[in-house]
Amino acid sequence: MTAPLHRPRPGTPDTQQAMRRRNLSRTMYTVAAEGPLSRAAVAQHIGLTRAAVSTLVDELIRAGLLEELGPQRPGGVGRPGSALAVSGQGPAGLGAEVGVDHLAVCAVDMRGEVRARARRRVSNRGRAPKPVLAELTELVREVTGEAQAAGLRPAGLAIAVPGLVSRGTTTVVRAPNLDWHDTDVASLLPGDVPVTVENEANFGALAELWLAEDSPADFLHVSAEIGIGAALVVDGQLLRGTRGFAGELGHVPVRPEGPACPCGGRGCLEQYAGEEAVLRAAGIEPGPDRVSLLAERAGDGDTATRRALRSAGTALGIALTGAVNLVDPRAVVLGGALSHLAPWLLPSLERELTRRTASPEDGVITSGLGSDGPLLGAAHSVVRAVLDDPMGAAAV
Amino acid sequence: MTAPLHRPRPGTPDTQQAMRRRNLSRTMYTVAAEGPLSRAAVAQHIGLTRAAVSTLVDELIRAGLLEELGPQRPGGVGRPGSALAVSGQGPAGLGAEVGVDHLAVCAVDMRGEVRARARRRVSNRGRAPKPVLAELTELVREVTGEAQAAGLRPAGLAIAVPGLVSRGTTTVVRAPNLDWHDTDVASLLPGDVPVTVENEANFGALAELWLAEDSPADFLHVSAEIGIGAALVVDGQLLRGTRGFAGELGHVPVRPEGPACPCGGRGCLEQYAGEEAVLRAAGIEPGPDRVSLLAERAGDGDTATRRALRSAGTALGIALTGAVNLVDPRAVVLGGALSHLAPWLLPSLERELTRRTASPEDGVITSGLGSDGPLLGAAHSVVRAVLDDPMGAAAV
Numbered sequence: 001m002t003a004p005l006h007r008p009r010p011g012t013p014d015t016q017q018a019m020r021r022r023n024l025s026r027t028m029y030t031v032a033a034e035g036p037l038s039r040a041a042v043a044q045h046i047g048l049t050r051a052a053v054s055t056l057v058d059e060l061i062r063a064g065l066l067e068e069l070g071p072q073r074p075g076g077v078g079r080p081g082s083a084l085a086v087s088g089q090g091p092a093g094l095g096a097e098v099g100v101d102h103l104a105v106c107a108v109d110m111r112g113e114v115r116a117r118a119r120r121r122v123s124n125r126g127r128a129p130k131p132v133l134a135e136l137t138e139l140v141r142e143v144t145g146e147a148q149a150a151g152l153r154p155a156g157l158a159i160a161v162p163g164l165v166s167r168g169t170t171t172v173v174r175a176p177n178l179d180w181h182d183t184d185v186a187s188l189l190p191g192d193v194p195v196t197v198e199n200e201a202n203f204g205a206l207a208e209l210w211l212a213e214d215s216p217a218d219f220l221h222v223s224a225e226i227g228i229g230a231a232l233v234v235d236g237q238l239l240r241g242t243r244g245f246a247g248e249l250g251h252v253p254v255r256p257e258g259p260a261c262p263c264g265g266r267g268c269l270e271q272y273a274g275e276e277a278v279l280r281a282a283g284i285e286p287g288p289d290r291v292s293l294l295a296e297r298a299g300d301g302d303t304a305t306r307r308a309l310r311s312a313g314t315a316l317g318i319a320l321t322g323a324v325n326l327v328d329p330r331a332v333v334l335g336g337a338l339s340h341l342a343p344w345l346l347p348s349l350e351r352e353l354t355r356r357t358a359s360p361e362d363g364v365i366t367s368g369l370g371s372d373g374p375l376l377g378a379a380h381s382v383v384r385a386v387l388d389d390p391m392g393a394a395a396v
Numbered sequence: 397m398t399a400p401l402h403r404p405r406p407g408t409p410d411t412q413q414a415m416r417r418r419n420l421s422r423t424m425y426t427v428a429a430e431g432p433l434s435r436a437a438v439a440q441h442i443g444l445t446r447a448a449v450s451t452l453v454d455e456l457i458r459a460g461l462l463e464e465l466g467p468q469r470p471g472g473v474g475r476p477g478s479a480l481a482v483s484g485q486g487p488a489g490l491g492a493e494v495g496v497d498h499l500a501v502c503a504v505d506m507r508g509e510v511r512a513r514a515r516r517r518v519s520n521r522g523r524a525p526k527p528v529l530a531e532l533t534e535l536v537r538e539v540t541g542e543a544q545a546a547g548l549r550p551a552g553l554a555i556a557v558p559g560l561v562s563r564g565t566t567t568v569v570r571a572p573n574l575d576w577h578d579t580d581v582a583s584l585l586p587g588d589v590p591v592t593v594e595n596e597a598n599f600g601a602l603a604e605l606w607l608a609e610d611s612p613a614d615f616l617h618v619s620a621e622i623g624i625g626a627a628l629v630v631d632g633q634l635l636r637g638t639r640g641f642a643g644e645l646g647h648v649p650v651r652p653e654g655p656a657c658p659c660g661g662r663g664c665l666e667q668y669a670g671e672e673a674v675l676r677a678a679g680i681e682p683g684p685d686r687v688s689l690l691a692e693r694a695g696d697g698d699t700a701t702r703r704a705l706r707s708a709g710t711a712l713g714i715a716l717t718g719a720v721n722l723v724d725p726r727a728v729v730l731g732g733a734l735s736h737l738a739p740w741l742l743p744s745l746e747r748e749l750t751r752r753t754a755s756p757e758d759g760v761i762t763s764g765l766g767s768d769g770p771l772l773g774a775a776h777s778v779v780r781a782v783l784d785d786p787m788g789a790a791a792v
Contacts, residue, residue: 322715
């Protein structure tokens with residue numbers, strides 16, 4: 001009779017060093033979220049003694065991550081504490097986006113403010129990775145120069161791509177709309193800063209989590225550029241999937257014997273609600289910036305366009321019924337191009353969810369970040385890596 | 397220009413006390429998984445000093461959670477260390493299961509061994525909660541008596557139910573096959589031990605995670621009694637959903653305009669692969685223990701039964717395609733009644749997954765726990781609550 005296996009709890013040994021790193025991080029997040037704050041206020045917020053917090057704060061000031069604003073509220077009671085704020089200089093996060101018809105780069109400081117940005121319209125469909133990433137590097141240099149002139153130092157570059165990225169790597173396994181396969185993005189970049197690569201829907205969802213006011217900690221984020229992507233946030237964490245492939249809502253079967261999909265399946269959501277399918281149904285030729293054209297025509301009351309969006313909404317509703325039943329998110333968030341088309345997608349989408357009794361607790365929400373989500377999410381992922389480990393390699 | 401919100405990291409303040417609790421827990425898990433071990437070996441496993449571990453171990457021995465087996469390996473080098481083992485007395489976890497046609501209870505000790513169990517066949521369909529739980533209480537008393545006679549002390553009672561349980565409560569929101577609605581299970585029990593209540597598919601998945609050899613840390617567990625349930629395990633954690641309703645695979649639309657489902661939707665998976673639908677297609681009257689009858693007839697080569705199971709497998713494959721695309725699990729595990737029918741479900745199920753290119757990395761696995769999963773998962777959830785916080789209220 002052997003006893004069954006007790007799986008040990010995950011996690012690294014709980015040393016003083018690990019505890020100190022977490023408390024440095026907690027101090028940074030507290031000042032970022034609630035600052036300016038005195039040392040005493042920080043101590044109260046994170047539940048440590050004022051003496052312990054002072055040591056942490058001094059270390060963060062020396063590293064240029066926090067700064068003192070001088071005595072706070074001279075009219076208050078007792079000895080005035082010096083107010084602390086996150087430094088507007090020091091490390092910055094570089095975010096980049098490789099779109100099917102554009103490239104974009106921005107720099108965000110530790111306070112979360114965008115300090116430089118560049119965008120170029122360019123058709124990347126079927127274009128080889130090397131020239132695309134060479135052109136992206138030009139934009140990165142331009143934004144880096146501007147950021148450095150403002151006293152910032154790039155701590156890392158995070159790139160959003162419209163494809164599947166193998167988890168924990170910088171390799172795009174496949175990006176059908178770019179026609180990239182097994183492309184190691186980092187190997188085609190200069191390598192002067194650490195590079196991370198992530199699916200654009202994932203960065204869009206993270207932007208929603210980090211930047212939207214009152215965003216829930218559990219939601220399903222649905223977005224579209226040419227294809228349809230989704231990302232799941234659970235308890236404030238992105239659910240990446242074993243291989244990094246989670247969120248492939250576009251290939252959920254809507255009608256199992258429907259039209260063949262390039263993925264090998266039949267009747268996938270993209271066959272009903274992807275940009276190509278919607279343009280075809282609306283009688284519009286493919287081309288750049290078709291989402292604005294769809295929104296314009298729908299706004300003008302064009303019957304074919306409205307019908308096309310209505311039936312895309314129905315297909316989205318069917319696919320989302322399955323998703324909501326499976327993961328019970330607090331809300332479904334429509335982001336990216338879908339946020340611009342929401343007025344015409346929502347009625348039929350919500351009708352499906354309601355008649356199939358799969359309504360999430362907070363319903364379906366339209367993202368306020370629109371098409372900026374993935375780019376901002378990318379830049380903020382670098383900022384947060386610094387906040388997570390303020391004295392780590394990226395930060396100092 | 398206000399800076400965007402930086403959401404503070406979740407978690408309680410990182411105090412010495414919290415660190416001590418985690419290290420006590422880590423010591424228990426290490427001895428449970430790897431024991432018998434000397435103090436020195438425990439120290440090496442968890443990355444703390446031998447002195448620190450000795451203090452932790454002494455506390456756990458005084459509380460009756462660990463015991464010393466005497467000098468270990470007298471032939472070894474150096475001073476022989478006294479081997480430590482998890483105590484076979486002390487706290488025990490009580491697990492219970494309310495099934496549509498049975499009740500079951502068991503007691504599991506801290507070593508993970510089942511020390512007492514009782515099972516009663518009874519038809520609970522449409523029966524009011526009060527008499528069902530009164531009968532369950534008789535079984536709990538019987539098992540508790542047996543456990544106490546063996547020197548064990550029940551630390552809690554966890555109950556698996558075939559329905560939706562509101563997260564963090566003991567209330568069954570709805571259990572269609574029992575016809576229970578908004579039933580607070582704990583309020584109908586004596587209250588002599590702490591009670592937790594969870595969906596049976598959730599406990600089935602946890603049993604798979606905790607007890608199966610080599611089970612992955614990311615998987616989708618699909619099970620069936622009368623309805624079809626599923627549970628998602630991500631990074632070794634159960635994904636419960638915002639309201640606790642995650643895993644409702646039975647109501648994922650398979651054919652959006654298919655037969656009406658009591659849930660209000662149409663063409664839900666249960667309409668094709670639920671027990672009632674399969675029995676109807678196989679030409680078998682409903683009744684107790686129909687899964688064994690299906691397996692027997694399919695084994696005998698009965699054409700109608702085999703066809704019924706084949707088409708149930710196809711429907712499962714379509715629903716699972718969506719699920720695998722959404723969450724990218726390492727494996728799909730067929731548990732509960734489905735594990736007994738796997739030989740006849742798997743070929744058509746896997747064909748759908750393959751042709752829709754949604755194969756999980758480790759494929760589709762059949763659970764070795766069978767119908768015992770939910771009951772064992774329930775009992776072990778209590779055992780693990782003690783391992784998680786060994787000096788907490790439940791343990792001492």
